[in-house]
Amino acid sequence: xxxVQIYQCLCDETRLRLLHLLLQGPxxxxxxxxxxxxxxxxxxxHLGYLKTRGLVTASRSGNWMIYALPPEKARSAELKAxxxxxxxxxxENAVFKRDLARLKKLDLACAPAQxxxxxxxxxxxxxxx
Amino acid sequence: xxxVQIYQCLCDETRLRLLHLLLQGPxxxxxxxxxxxxxxxxxxxHLGYLKTRGLVTASRSGNWMIYALPPEKARSAELKAxxxxxxxxxxENAVFKRDLARLKKLDLACAPAQxxxxxxxxxxxxxxx
DNA sequence: GATCTATATTCCGTTAAAGGAATGTAGTTG
DNA sequence: CAACTACATTCCTTTAACGGAATATAGATC
Numbered sequence: 001x002x003x004v005q006i007y008q009c010l011c012d013e014t015r016l017r018l019l020h021l022l023l024q025g026p027x028x029x030x031x032x033x034x035x036x037x038x039x040x041x042x043x044x045x046h047l048g049y050l051k052t053r054g055l056v057t058a059s060r061s062g063n064w065m066i067y068a069l070p071p072e073k074a075r076s077a078e079l080k081a082x083x084x085x086x087x088x089x090x091x092e093n094a095v096f097k098r099d100l101a102r103l104k105k106l107d108l109a110c111a112p113a114q115x116x117x118x119x120x121x122x123x124x125x126x127x128x129x
Numbered sequence: 130x131x132x133v134q135i136y137q138c139l140c141d142e143t144r145l146r147l148l149h150l151l152l153q154g155p156x157x158x159x160x161x162x163x164x165x166x167x168x169x170x171x172x173x174x175h176l177g178y179l180k181t182r183g184l185v186t187a188s189r190s191g192n193w194m195i196y197a198l199p200p201e202k203a204r205s206a207e208l209k210a211x212x213x214x215x216x217x218x219x220x221e222n223a224v225f226k227r228d229l230a231r232l233k234k235l236d237l238a239c240a241p242a243q244x245x246x247x248x249x250x251x252x253x254x255x256x257x258x
Numbered sequence: 259g260a261t262c263t264a265t266a267t268t269c270c271g272t273t274a275a276a277g278g279a280a281t282g283t284a285g286t287t288g
Numbered sequence: 289c290a291a292c293t294a295c296a297t298t299c300c301t302t303t304a305a306c307g308g309a310a311t312a313t314a315g316a317t318c
Binding site for chain 1: 132133137139140141206210211217219221
Binding site for chain 4: 028029030040041043044045047048060062063064065
């Protein structure tokens, strides 16, 4: 993958937020939706964009699609450098920090009791987390 | 300047090459043209794009426009981080390395005797370098 | 002041990105 | 198997980027 293609993936705010969250670990689409507060289409399309270009991987788990960064070994030097740079830059940025705070909350909430509330199913169903 | 705007400036190959060369120091438009082998319009427009967004500064020197990165003190943390990242990534990339090699040659050639040849004026006129 | 040089800008067509609405689909549950 | 859930895709419109051809402009030179 060429360097410029990495930057093309990084040049949209939604994609930046997605990638930044993925630096913390894999996530499913529904979680991205609630974390970013963006529409399903928007999230799905940007994830598709990143997947097509090899910046994320996707795997199905029941009804849920789990997105993740490629395994470390599979990351080019350019990608590693830019992901590290993104993480540095995000550390001092309000939007990214808010996303991260919400993610922490989500991690806590993903204890079974609170799953329904977090995922909005309202039925106490299992979730991807 | 927002982080995403930096990435928007970086997401075109011509602009990446321009910025990479500018990491070595200021340059005029005619040198960019010969170094990149791209049309005047293309170079000028991309420099304009970068200037509008504050990633480069421009100053006139006679007939020549000298472009440069903003002074270090004026660079945001994000910009510094991304310029450093670009420099790292470019170090292992054929296109960037070729640009750099040509720049070295140009620096040597910019001793007065070879100016005319380098700049293509064919008249031994002074050049921006 | 006419001309030349280096660069910028305008006009134009082409292409790609972005996002919403609606619809399709794979897998699950009752 | 019918209904539901999570997600992807298609269709559409709007907007921006890209780059070439032609033209404009600022400053230098003769």
